[in-house]
Structure formats: structure tokens, C-alpha cells
Amino acid sequence: MTSVDTRVSAAREPSPTRGWLAVLAVTLGIFALMTSELLPVGLLTPIGSALDVSEGTASLMVTVPGLVAAVSAPLVTVATGHIDRRLVLAVLIGLVGAANLASAFATSFAIVLTARFLIGISVGGFWSLAGSIALRLVPEKHVSRATAVIFGGVETASVLGVPTGTFIGDLSGWRTAFAAVGVLGLVSLTCMVCLMPKLPAEHTIGFADVPKVFKGNAGIRAGIAMTFLVVTGHFVAYTFVRPILQDDGVADSMIGTLLLAFGLAGICGNFIAGALVAKRLRQTVVGISVVLTLAMMLLVSVGNSALTAGAVLVLWGLGYGAVPVTFQTWILDAAPDATEAASSLYVSTFNLSIAFGALFGGLAVDRLTVTSVLWFGAALAAVTLLVVGAARRGGSPHAPSHLG
Template sequence: MTALAPSSTSPERSAVRGWLAVVAVTIGVFALMTSELLPVGLLTPVGSALKVSEGTAGLMVTVPGLVAAFSAPLVTVATGRIDRRIVLAVLVGMVGAANLASAFTSEFAVVLAARFLIGISVGGFWSLAGGIALRLVPERQVAMATAVIFGGVDTASVLGVPLGTLVGDLSGWRVAFAVVGGLGLLSLVLMAALMPNVAPERTIRFGDLPRVLRGNATVRVGIAMTFLVVTGHFTAYTFVRPLLLDDGVEHSMISALLLAFGVAGISGNFIAGALIGRRLRQTALGIAVVIPAAMLLLTLNGVGVVTAAAILVLWGLGYGAVSVTFQTWILKAAPDDTEAASSLYVSMFNLSIALGALFGGLAVDHAGTGSVLWIGGGLTVLAVLLLTARPAGPEAAKTTP
């Protein structure tokens, strides 16, 4: 992620206005990440309305994830001399317009084009937002403001999908897309009104990326772990709605079950946050065990609503811990190259979302819906082998100068 060098906050700058700007950025992060993952809970109605299979509908997750993987470093470097306020506002405005376009179209090709634009926005915005708090609030409040901004990522990941699904179930999938689009445009207005001009001070170079990956084994482990766990998760979770329907869960209960997943995910985020300071590697191992365990349990036939809820709570606890744990692993592994290492992490995270949705879609179309649980669980379990094969954690990492 781009890091802006710390600068002293002028005494006259209003802390209240700074925090309002932080809120605007956080709403933007939430809108973007919810946009990327929204189709997860709406695959069946969108596919039915636009006359495509559920596997093909999964491309709505694959396309933005794949594009975001490449746009994260590209946007960061390409906009190196442009006011960050302008860049962030354009990116979040783009995602608002793209969601509105999806809400009103009757062509799946138009939806995919809109998802392409969302991918550019997600990758660029997420990469730039990491350092923006340094320029918005007093220095003593930077850590908290940064946590709030990244809370938008976690909240979108664990609550955006169930809330979007609920809106879609109550009012139709088009309304769900329109609501998220409106949220993006609201964030654009708030940024324009509340954010100060944020001139760029420092950005990563393309040459930094291969150097960090090549010279730091612990970063490589973190990137590989991200690939296995996130790809495994989205291979199955992208199709959680048809999986639950196959288990006999009623349509009307899907949004409630996904909400249970989301609440458990927020709990998992805070539990991991309390553990990673002293037990980072053990927390990562726990994630790599809990997620496939939940997938295995969901393979049981006719689990019922109550059992499905318990399984999704377990799954949510595991996935909710992913972002804070893996991000911390990467930052501790490369304390002198946080910008380049974080950009690699953002790219791999989004690429893994895309690949998971793609693998899952192929599996659903050719081997049946239940196959995604075995594939996703198998990929995630490989992270256990990766972590046990390399006992040293980020605390022992040596960054190549």
C-alpha cells in the first residue's frame, strides 16, 4: 500500500473535520469491498434474471478480483504525482456509477464491464487508503484512524454480503446494486466536502516489488498463505447460497445465515487482533484449520438451518481473522519495505478472490455444487503444511537491503 511520509498536523486543523474525512474514506472502503463481494449472496437471482448459469454468474466475482490484483500496484505508481484526494474520489465515484449501471442493465456483458471498472477502483483505492490517515488526523490519532479505515475492509467482507443479500431478498437484486452504488456516490460527496488536499509525498516503484518478494522468504510464505487460504475460501464461499439451498435451507433464511457468518467474522477479527501480538503464527495456523473444518462439516447432507448456522459461525470466525492476521504477518515480515510488501499482499488477496470464484464456477458447472467444498478445503489445508514446514514466523524475518 502506498505510504505517505508522516507530517506534522497544523494546530489549526480541526480534529473533528479530520475524523469526518476518515469516516468518508471508510465508507468508501466499505462501498468498494462490498461491491466486489456483493454477487456472492445474489448469484442465483442475478443468474436467473440475466439467463446465465451460476458458474458463469460467478464471473462477477472473478473479474473485479482479477483486475484489482493488477490495478493495486499500477494505480499506485501511475497516480504518483496526483492529489490523493482526487484519486480516491474518482475511484469511489467510478464504483458508484458501475453499480448503478449494473442495477439498470438487462445484459450480462454490461454487468461484467461494470465489474471490470469496480476491479480498478478496488485495487487502487485499497492500496492508497492505507497511508491516508497520516494526512487527516493529528499524529497521536493516526494508528486509530488507520484501524478505522481498514475496519471498512473487514466489515465489508463479513457484513456487506449478508446485508446486500438481505436487501436483494426483500427488494430484488437490482435494488441491492443500486444501494451500494448510492453508497459509493455518497462517499464521493463526503470526500469532496471533508477531505483536504493530500499531495503525494512518496510512492512505490515497480522495481521494489520483485526485490521484496525475491529477497524475503517470510514475505513469500505470507503471500503463499494468502493465496491458499483466500482462494480456498472463495472457491466455496462464492457459491454458499446454492450450497445452502442444496442442503434444504429455505430462500428466506439465506440472508439470516449470512448475517450470522458476518457477526461471527467481526468477532473473529477482534479475537485475532488480541492474539496476533504474541501468537501470530499460531493464529494463522488456527485460521488454516478452522475454515476447512467448517467446509467439511457443510458437506454433510441435509444439515438443516440450525446446524448450518453453527457451521457458518465457525467459518465466519475463521475468515474474519484472515485480513488482520495476514496483513500483520506481511508488515512484520518486511518492516523496511511495508509499501511494496503490502502492495503485493493486496494484489494476491484480490487475485485469490478472482481465482477462487473462477475455480468454484468451473467446479459447479462440471462436478456439481458440493465439489467446491472439497476443493476449497483442500487448498486451505495446504496452508497448514506450509506453516508447519517453516516454523519461523515474521518476527525472525530479515529484510534484504
């Protein structure tokens, strides 16, 4: 998303075939990274049981990498500013592979959390650098399409990584699920080393650029606020979707199927939002807020069988699948002349929201009830509507250009 590589040399026209292979390698890497970050969501109960911790404590497996990624996004971008981008990305994806394999063989929860800390470093750094790598991999006329493919790795992992990991965990145990993602990380490393060209650093951002774009741009502030509310609200509840469904009497054997339905709906939501945001960005944000609020309220207030829970999760998946592309578009439209700093801020906020959502949800589950997280999540998603309204009234000259 944030990149230190912002210009393509006019004298160089990348090979389309090799460039696209490199794009696919980066996409596979970001899919592996984001799947790693969210993998515990569908496996909290078995991991907690195996390592003798509560579900609230087990949610730290989501909180820790989210917090670390929020910090590492700008830090890694600035600290590695003069290092070949291929080398940096390869090291980060290799670290994720090793950390997941360590989790698969962990004998204590402390070891798992240490591995999750390392994953957080990789997620923040890799995501920040990978977004505009397409500028240097493919010819200029293909850049927008290649960038969409790379972002698709984030979105696909968000909506399919959890159900796939849950399926593997249900079939062969949670350790197998971690091992599978670890192997995927190492495969991604191999693809990057073999398929990506050398990418010497060309431009860096400074630490001062990030707060500067936030303070001076009302559109960015609105986008960051909405991202925080929606993503935090989602993960407050979604981190505990497995115990929520279990409390409703849904059989363990059906949970993986229901999460797969969520993921497939999310893919559809991503494409629907992608078709709308160019001309209807503000309306798409409103739609996301309404759909997420409604889905969480339905899941807590309706007596759910596997069928009704599946229908609600499809609605939820449609809403959340639209989130990454919609808010990424808002942020980039709000700061067309400072995309690096704005994107770095967005990556930090997104991951911080994942961490806060899982942490706050864990506290609510341990102190209140499992279903309480659905009410909290719905409330945060609903508050987003107020921010959208305030952004319209603000009328900042820096507001997004596609507000519709």
C-alpha cells in the same frame, strides 16, 4: 493498504476532529468498494436466472473485479504518484458508484461484466492508497487507531456486505441491491469531497520495488503464500454458499439470515484476532486454517437444517473474519522497512485469490457438483498449515517479529 503518502510533515499537526471525519469518510469509501466487489456472492442464483447464465458463469462477476484489482493495485499507485490523493480516491469511489448503478439497470450479462471491470480498477487502486492515509489525517498519537478503523472498513464489508446485499436482494430484487451500493458509493464520494483535506503526493513506489521485496524476503513469501491459499480456499466455496444451502434444502427466505449470522461471527473473529496477533501471530494463522477447514468439511458432510447450517456458518465466519487483520499484520511485520511495496503485493494477492477462488469454484460447480467446492476449499485451507511449518523451519531474519 499501500500508500504513496508515507510521511507526515513535522511542521503540520492535523486537526483531530476534521482528521477523524476524514478517516470515517475513507472508511465508508472502502466499505462501499469491498461490498461492491463481493456483492454478487449472495445473489448468483437470481442474477443468473434474470440474465440467462449459469451459476458458474455468473461467478465471473466476482472473478473479473478480483483479477482487475490485482493488476490495478500497483498500477494505480505508481501511475497516480504525483496527483493529489484526495482527488484520486474521490474519482475511484465515484467510479464504483456509477458502475453499480449501471449494473442495476443492465439488460445483459456483458454490461454487468463491463461494470464489474470498472469496479476492479477502483478496488485495487483505492485499497492500495487508503491504508496509510491516516498518517496524514490525524495527529501521530492517533495514527494506529485511525488505521485500524480504515482497515475495519475492509473487514466489515467482507463479513457484512454480502448478507446485507442478500437481504436487500431477497426483499426487493438484485437490481435494488446493486442500486443501493451505487448510492452508497456516491454518498462516500460526497463525504470525501467535503471532509478530506487536500493531500498532495509526497512519495511514490516504483514498479521494481514490488518484485524486489518478494524475492528478498522469506517472511513476505510465506505470508503471500498463506494469503493465497486461505483466501482462494474461502472463495472457492463461499462464492457458491447460496446454491450449497439451497441443495441442503434451506429455504431461500432463511439464507439472508444465515449469511447475517456469518457476518456477525466474522466481526467477532476480527476482534478476537486483533487481540491475539500482537503476540500470537503464528498461532492465529494456524487457528484460521483449522477453523476454515473444519467448517467447510462439516458443511459438506453433515445433513444440514437451517439450524445446523447456521452453526457451521458461524464457525466459518469466526475463521474468515480473522483473515484480513492477521495476514495484513504478518505482511507488515515481515517488511517493516518496505511497507508500501509489501502492502501493494498483499492487495494484489488478496484480490487475485478472490478471482481465482470464484473462477475455479465456477468450473467445479459446472463440471462436478456444487458441494465439490467445499472439499477443494477445505484442502487449500489445510495446506496453509504446511506453509506455516515451513516458515518456522526457514528461520529467515526477515520473518515476522510476532510469530509467538
